[in-house]
Amino acid sequence: MSDSEEDSQDKQLKIVVIGDGASGKTSLATRFAQEAFGKQYKQTIGLDFFLKRITLPGNLNVTLQVWDIGGQSIGGKMLDKYVYGAQVLSHTHTHTHTHTHTHTFLWSVVLHVRANLHCNRVSLLGLGN
Ligand SMILES: Nc1nc2c(ncn2[C@@H]2O[C@H](COP(=O)(O)OP(=O)(O)O)[C@@H](O)[C@H]2O)c(=O)[nH]1
Numbered sequence: 001m002s003d004s005e006e007d008s009q010d011k012q013l014k015i016v017v018i019g020d021g022a023s024g025k026t027s028l029a030t031r032f033a034q035e036a037f038g039k040q041y042k043q044t045i046g047l048d049f050f051l052k053r054i055t056l057p058g059n060l061n062v063t064l065q066v067w068d069i070g071g072q073s074i075g076g077k078m079l080d081k082y083v084y085g086a087q088v089l090s091h092t093h094t095h096t097h098t099h100t101h102t103h104t105f106l107w108s109v110v111l112h113v114r115a116n117l118h119c120n121r122v123s124l125l126g127l128g129n
């Protein structure tokens with residue numbers, strides 16, 4: 001079997017991580033994709049990508065493409081573009097910020113609305129940090 005035939009059997013999954021600034025998006029994505037963690041806060045400018053390849057039972061290769069969205073507000077204009085075509089939309093919240101519970105609810109509503117508009121068969125995931 002040629003390389004291209006093997007590659008065509010790989011599944012791609014687009015995972016978008018959204019949430020308030022400093023709620024742990026980059027830390028979770030880095031920990032997940034690179035098994036690393038940084039204590040120093042460095043604000044994400046624009047967007048970061050992380051790739052992780054996993055093999056599921058049945059020898060099914062899946063490439064997880066994690067979109068770590070920085071500086072994104074709940075009403076942000078770019079949100080639709082980031083969310084487009086995603087199979088997983090997740091919003092992070094941290095227990096260390098007092099405003100976080102209201103925002104967690106708002107993020108889940110916003111993602112539900114965006115998912116209906118821009119995604120097919122999408123899973124929504126809340127990530128507590
Ligand atoms: N102690 C602790 N610090 C964390 C945790 N997750 C994130 N941080 C710290 O919180 C800050 C913000 O995290 P970051 O992932 O950059 O947030 P983002 O703005 O949502 O991407 C960084 O200084 C991280 O080191 C955690 O689970 N425990």
Ligand SMILES: [Mg+2]
Binds near residue numbers: 043044069070
């Ligand atoms: Mg970040």
